[in-house]
Amino acid sequence: xxxxxxxxxxxxxxxxxxxxxxxxxxxxxxxxxxxxxxxxxxxxxxxxxxxxxxxxxxxxxxxxxxxxxxxxxxxxxxxxxxxxxxxxxxxxxxxxxxxxxxxxxxxxxxxxxxxxxxxxxxxxxxxxxxxxxxxxxxxxxxxxxxxxxxxxxxxxxxxxxxxxxxxxxxxxxxxxxxxxxxxxxxxxxxxxxxxxxxxxxxxxxxxxxxxxxxxxxxxxxxxxxxxxxxxxxxxxxxxxxxxxxxxxxxxxxxxxxxxxxxxxxxxxxxxxxxxxxxxxxxxxxxxxxxxxxxxxxxxxx
Amino acid sequence: xxxxxxxxxxxxxxxxxxxxxxxxxxxxxxxxxxxxxxxxxxxxxxxxxxxxxxxxxxxxxxxxxxxxxxxxxxxxxxxxxxxxxxxxxxxxxxxxxxxxxxxxxxxxxxxxxxxxxxxxxxxxxxxxxxxxxxxxxxxxxxxxxxxxxxxxxxxxxxxxxxxxxxxxxxxxxxxxxxxxxxxxxxxxxxxxxxxxxxxxxxxxxxxxxxxxxxxxxxxxxxxxxxxxxxxxxxxxxxxxxxxxxxxxxxxxxxxxxxxxxxxxxxxxxxxxxxxxxxxxxxxxxxxxxxxxxxxxxxxxxxxxxxxxxxxxxxxxxxxxxxxxxxxxxxxxxxxxxxxxxxxxxxxxxxxxxxxxxxxxxxxxxxxxxxxxxxx
Numbered sequence: 014x015x016x017x018x019x020x021x022x023x024x025x026x027x028x029x030x031x032x033x034x035x036x037x038x039x040x041x042x043x044x045x046x047x048x049x050x051x052x053x054x055x056x057x058x059x060x061x062x063x064x065x066x067x068x069x070x071x072x073x074x075x076x077x078x079x080x081x082x083x084x085x086x087x088x089x090x091x092x093x094x095x096x097x098x099x100x101x102x103x104x105x106x107x108x109x110x111x112x113x114x115x116x117x118x119x120x121x122x123x124x125x126x127x128x129x130x131x132x133x134x135x136x137x138x139x140x141x142x143x144x145x146x147x148x149x150x151x152x153x154x155x156x157x158x159x160x161x162x163x164x165x166x167x168x169x170x171x172x173x174x175x176x177x178x179x180x181x182x183x184x185x186x187x188x189x190x191x192x193x194x195x196x197x198x199x200x201x202x203x204x205x206x207x208x209x210x211x212x213x214x215x216x217x218x219x220x221x222x223x224x225x226x227x228x229x230x231x232x233x234x235x236x237x238x239x240x241x242x243x244x245x246x247x248x249x250x251x252x253x254x255x256x257x258x259x260x261x262x263x264x265x266x267x268x269x270x271x272x273x274x275x276x277x278x279x280x281x282x283x284x285x286x287x288x289x290x291x292x293x294x295x296x297x298x299x300x301x302x303x304x305x306x307x308x309x310x311x312x313x314x
Numbered sequence: 315x316x317x318x319x320x321x322x323x324x325x326x327x328x329x330x331x332x333x334x335x336x337x338x339x340x341x342x343x344x345x346x347x348x349x350x351x352x353x354x355x356x357x358x359x360x361x362x363x364x365x366x367x368x369x370x371x372x373x374x375x376x377x378x379x380x381x382x383x384x385x386x387x388x389x390x391x392x393x394x395x396x397x398x399x400x401x402x403x404x405x406x407x408x409x410x411x412x413x414x415x416x417x418x419x420x421x422x423x424x425x426x427x428x429x430x431x432x433x434x435x436x437x438x439x440x441x442x443x444x445x446x447x448x449x450x451x452x453x454x455x456x457x458x459x460x461x462x463x464x465x466x467x468x469x470x471x472x473x474x475x476x477x478x479x480x481x482x483x484x485x486x487x488x489x490x491x492x493x494x495x496x497x498x499x500x501x502x503x504x505x506x507x508x509x510x511x512x513x514x515x516x517x518x519x520x521x522x523x524x525x526x527x528x529x530x531x532x533x534x535x536x537x538x539x540x541x542x543x544x545x546x547x548x549x550x551x552x553x554x555x556x557x558x559x560x561x562x563x564x565x566x567x568x569x570x571x572x573x574x575x576x577x578x579x580x581x582x583x584x585x586x587x588x589x590x591x592x593x594x595x596x597x598x599x600x601x602x603x604x605x606x607x608x609x610x611x612x613x614x615x616x617x618x619x620x621x622x623x624x625x626x627x628x629x630x631x632x633x634x635x636x637x638x639x640x641x642x643x644x645x646x647x648x649x650x651x652x653x654x655x656x657x658x659x660x661x662x663x664x665x666x667x668x669x670x671x672x673x674x675x676x677x678x679x680x681x682x683x684x685x686x687x688x689x
Binding site for chain 2: 223
């Protein structure tokens with residue numbers, strides 16, 4: 014009798030033990046995973062953290078103190094850096110960047126949506142060849158076209174203006190964005206557009222009232238990419254802009270390096286931090302749409 | 315007020331595939347016309363050509379007294395309900411309804427008034443401020459119907475509007491749409507409908523007339539009763555009715571009256587069928603017998619088909635008998651109160667058809683060669 018009872022009890026104990034064991038394994042594996050992730054994440058972020066820390070240090074401390082917490086925090090770097098060694102403050106350079114980014118981003122969104130709509134939804138003669146050309150320009154290294162571009166813009170008299178920096182993009186010059194929107198559009202059923210046509214909308218009205226709102230996540234991604242890439246573009250402004258009063262931030266950061274003999278590192282670092290801010294702020298604000306845009310575009314395409 | 319006329323309508327796709335083979339169809343003013351057929355029979359293509367969403371290769375489409383071949387969809391005086399609703403996902407129900415009127419630049423009070431009226435008819439008032447993704451399938455379908463209704467079109471086009479709904483909702487939406495059609499008609503509004511479906515039950519219950527299509531051809535256009543009782547060909551006979559009509563291949567062997575050999579078993583018919591049949595000995599025919607027209611043969615009846623019962627489905631008010639007839643499958647529907655398991659001996663059963671309801675088709679052309687002259 015006692016034995017009969019003992020057998021199920023032992024089995025129960027066994028299951029309970031197995032249960033505790035599996036729980037412990039789960040906790041350990043999670044701990045290891047998170048520790049690894051946190052460690053790698055920290056390594057990735059370290060230069061950024063150091064940059065922010067160092068921007069509050071004095072010039073001498075930057076090279077003597079390897080840690081990222083300043084011993085004598087100062088905002089001198091920010092004040093001096095903002096003034097720059099030119100007649101212009103950094104406000105001018107921020108404004109210049111803004112003047113390039115705004116038309117470029119808006120132009121990209123409009124032109125790429127229109128071109129992508131055309132490729133994704135209409136049949137027209139030469140469509141295949143044109144689409145192949147589009148993909149070909151996607152694969153073409155940027156550097157190859159720098160010189161022809163430069164000569165073209167020189168003949169147009171656009172050198173030392175913002176025009177070469179944004180006009181190509183405003184005419185759907187960025188094949189990548191067009192391609193991305195086409196892929197996104199292909200995943201959207203046509204029924205809504207057909208319903209709109211039955212409702213009496215013409216092609217343009219269908220594009221504006223129906224397609225663009227449905228494309229919104231992808232368009233936000235396009236704008237964000239364009240924003241960040243333009244913000245970070247160094248080569249473009251370097252080639253086309255020669256007067257200091259037209260410099261965008263990316264070029265202006267370099268100013269502090271070559272105009273003084275002894276580098277004012279704290280100023281450079283302080284201004285780098287400021288230069289990062291717009292991109293960071295915009296990214297965090299639009300993060301949700303951004304990820305939705307690339308993931309849908311990628312997976313369903 | 316508009317009738318829809320289709321003349322020799324053709325559709326050839328870019329890859330030379332001919333989808334629609336010169337069909338002609340008249341839909342009278344206020345008529346509920348159902349286009350029905352299996353998938354790939356070009357019924358949707360035909361509807362989309364009427365709507366203007368598909369280009370017309372040949373022939374003409376006339377709505378009222380206008381040829382609309384080259385008009386954009388918005389100017390054809392049609393409105394359309396799509397299979398997956400096709401509501402604009404970013405607009406509230408209210409704006410979904412009003413979109414068409416806004417494009418026409420109607421005055422605001424008129425738009426509001428129409429929206430309210432349509433919402434009232436379809437009982438979607440409480441949903442007006444919701445987004446499409448917050449609606450259930452049935453609600454979304456009602457909004458889609460509302461969007462068609464608000465434009466007061468000359469012709470309503472429905473493209474399989476109920477196929478995304480579950481069976482119960484489908485049945486109630488069916489009634490709702492038929493009621494709506496009657497209501498429009500009563501109110502003297504334009505109520506010509508072309509309704510596409512692959513479901514013969516929908517076609518039979520909703521249509522004033524039904525156009526059965528197959529591979530881009532019209533097989534028969536008639537009202538539901540005629541279609542059921544007087545199918546012009548084997549395809550229509552097999553497509554209309556549930557469960558499907560049994561189509562058995564046989565050969566005419568005259569023996570006094572008419573005898574047809576089915577799977578080696580002779581089945582003789584009396585004058586009811588013989589008199590109207592145009593066939594001679596040796597002709598290959600297809601014998602069509604609806605499951606409902608087969609009954610369990612009396613013991614002494616020699617003129618019956620004998621087969622093996624493969625399985626028995628009890629449906630409540632009736633019993634479906636699946637019978638194997640030397641390789642040919644046969645379904646018989648017997649009312650439950652007349653079904654007696656004792657009639658099945660060793661899995662064998664003897665069935666006899668109701669003679670006046672049997673159809674005989676030419677196996678080559680599929681034409682019904684046993685149609686009685688119209689009364």
